[in-house]
Amino acid sequence: MTENKVRGKVKWFDTKRGYGFIGSDAGDVFVHYTAMLGSGYKTLNEGEEVEYELAVSAGGSNNGRRAKNVARLTKLTSGLSANSSYGRPASGLDNAFSLR
Secondary structure: OEEEEEEEEEEEEEOOOOEEEEEOOOOOEEEEHHHEOOOOOOOOOOOOEEEEEEEEOOOOOHHHOEEEEEEEOOOOOOOOOOOOOOOOOOOHHHHHHHOO
């Protein structure tokens, strides 16, 4: 099995099923939620930029291409933060301690 660091954009991700595909210059790659770095609820959004290690099965076929150690490179829109472990809008409590 060989591994390379690759950057790409999420083509689609089915949150209910926990998998999707990332598109890059290296071609489309399968991604499963267990391959994502971080804790808590894991999901990806269409068009989100990510970096990952490309794992290829010994046969080297496209069917064996999958992403692992997937990390977000962009901040999410609509009040979501890429640092949020649940991928949901941050609560007002996040800024409560910075108010004086």
